[in-house]
Amino acid sequence: MQNLPKDGMxxxxxxxxxxxxxxxxxxxxxxxxxxxxxxxxxxxxxAWRNSDIHAWIEAQGK
Structure with a gap:
C-alpha cells in the first residue's frame, strides 16, 4: 500500500x-x-489537506 503524502491535498x-x-x-x-x-x-x-489527515490519524493513537 502506498503512503499518504505529508503535503498536498x-x-x-x-x-x-x-x-x-x-x-x-x-x-x-x-x-x-x-x-x-x-x-x-x-x-x-x-479535498482534505493531507497534513490534517495525518494529524487526525496520529491523534487517534493517543
Missing part, C-alpha cells in the same frame, strides 16, 4: 484506504466536528 477516495472508517462515517464525523473539515475546491470538488 487528497480527495475522499484517496484517503479512505488510510482510515478505519467508511465514506458515510467521514461525512457524518465532519458534520459532528470529529474529523477535519474538507476544503471546497470547486462546486463539485472537495
Amino acid at each position: 487528497s480527495r475522499i477516495n484517496q484517503i479512505l484506504p488510510f482510515l478505519p472508517i467508511g465514506k458515510s462515517t467521514v461525512w457524518k464525523w465532519v458534520r459532528e466536528g470529529k474529523f477535519p473539515e474538507p476544503v471546497k475546491l470547486s462546486s463539485t470538488m472537495t
Whole structure:
C-alpha cells in the first residue's frame, strides 16, 4: 500500500484506504466536528489537506 503524502491535498477516495472508517462515517464525523473539515475546491470538488489527515490519524493513537 502506498503512503499518504505529508503535503498536498487528497480527495475522499484517496484517503479512505488510510482510515478505519467508511465514506458515510467521514461525512457524518465532519458534520459532528470529529474529523477535519474538507476544503471546497470547486462546486463539485472537495479535498482534505493531507497534513490534517495525518494529524487526525496520529491523534487517534493517543
